[in-house]
Amino acid sequence: MKDVKGAPLADTAAFRLGRLGALAADRFTARIAAHGVKPKHVALLAALAAGGAESQQDLAGVLRVAPSLVVGLADRLEQLGAVRRERDPVDRRRQVLSLTEAGHTLLAQCTADAHAVDAELLDGLSGKAKETLRATLAEIADRHGLSI
Amino acid sequence: MKDVKGAPLADTAAFRLGRLGALAADRFTARIAAHGVKPKHVALLAALAAGGAESQQDLAGVLRVAPSLVVGLADRLEQLGAVRRERDPVDRRRQVLSLTEAGHTLLAQCTADAHAVDAELLDGLSGKAKETLRATLAEIADRHGLSI
DNA sequence: TATTGTTATACTCTATAACTATA
DNA sequence: TATAGTTATAGAGTATAACAATA
Numbered sequence: 001m002k003d004v005k006g007a008p009l010a011d012t013a014a015f016r017l018g019r020l021g022a023l024a025a026d027r028f029t030a031r032i033a034a035h036g037v038k039p040k041h042v043a044l045l046a047a048l049a050a051g052g053a054e055s056q057q058d059l060a061g062v063l064r065v066a067p068s069l070v071v072g073l074a075d076r077l078e079q080l081g082a083v084r085r086e087r088d089p090v091d092r093r094r095q096v097l098s099l100t101e102a103g104h105t106l107l108a109q110c111t112a113d114a115h116a117v118d119a120e121l122l123d124g125l126s127g128k129a130k131e132t133l134r135a136t137l138a139e140i141a142d143r144h145g146l147s148i
Numbered sequence: 149m150k151d152v153k154g155a156p157l158a159d160t161a162a163f164r165l166g167r168l169g170a171l172a173a174d175r176f177t178a179r180i181a182a183h184g185v186k187p188k189h190v191a192l193l194a195a196l197a198a199g200g201a202e203s204q205q206d207l208a209g210v211l212r213v214a215p216s217l218v219v220g221l222a223d224r225l226e227q228l229g230a231v232r233r234e235r236d237p238v239d240r241r242r243q244v245l246s247l248t249e250a251g252h253t254l255l256a257q258c259t260a261d262a263h264a265v266d267a268e269l270l271d272g273l274s275g276k277a278k279e280t281l282r283a284t285l286a287e288i289a290d291r292h293g294l295s296i
Numbered sequence: 297t298a299t300t301g302t303t304a305t306a307c308t309c310t311a312t313a314a315c316t317a318t319a
Numbered sequence: 320t321a322t323a324g325t326t327a328t329a330g331a332g333t334a335t336a337a338c339a340a341t342a
Contacts, residue, residue, distance in 0.1 A: 013278075094318095114162045115154060121162060239342070
């Protein structure tokens with residue numbers, strides 16, 4: 001009769017996801033720093049590439065951050081020439097963001113960095129284990145409305 | 149010939165782990181707030197329960213935080229009656245921390261909270277998928293030296 | 297002189313509230 | 320009056336540096 005107490009804290013998915021998520025984020029942050037951006041900037045680029053959100057309010061919703069935070073992110077990306085910011089002619093209160101050619105390139109570079117982190121992090125796992133993990137993470141993210 | 153560009157950013161394990169890790173951490177944080185602690189306090193309790201680190205320096209190493217941060221964590225846990233803090237008679241510079249009965253109880257409560265978050269987060273996955281995920285996360289954590 | 301713990305300080309991230317302009 | 324974006328402000332979290340006690 002084992003397991004009277006249930007699995008210890010460190011064996012829960014919640015705790016491990018938190019710990020590994022922080023590790024993954026740290027490594028990703030270190031790599032993309034070379035391009036002058038941080039994870040939230042990349043998330044914004046990815047949200048634009050995915051489509052469906054182009055005003056700053058919509059983007060704040062998708063990224064689950066305060067609208068005021070999007071201002072600075074967009075400022076920085078515009079400064080890097082990665083996004084265009086244009087007033088919506090129909091409703092001049094809205095800023096419509098779109099990816100430039102440079103923005104697509106930057107996103108591709110950061111995506112390559114994420115793949116590099118994947119390789120480091122999942123090194124040693126079997127190919128099948130990696131595939132299963134990706135699929136499971138995708139399903140969980142999907143069930144919790146994390147398109148980005 | 150698909151996949152010329154490789155998987156998009158949102159499909160990388162690094163990005164999903166970061167996102168899901170933040171979600172798991174948020175939910176865990178919300179639950180344990182009822183006990184007056186935050187994730188780092190719980191990590192300290194778990195490290196003590198796991199053994200192998202009892203001085204504040206050692207604990208800082210295991211938790212991968214600055215030693216100065218451990219001071220405040222231990223202060224709070226001592227205030228809650230969850231840990232004892234005793235000078236090492238052999239080397240009076242060292243503070244030796246240990247779990248009290250209340251500390252074991254607190255850790256058990258927080259572990260139950262983590263299980264509750266697991267249930268929420270992994271809801272909808274098959275039992276087998278959950279087990280495989282736990283095993284894979286454990287293996288990755290282990291390979292990267294994350295005992296806690 | 298080196299190390300443990302502590303305190304003081306500063307920096308990063310992000311949210312909330314106040315404000316401007318449009319609607 | 321309500322909404323999109325912006326700016327100002329404040330709080331949480333954590334690291335680094337300076338300091339005290341002990342080795």
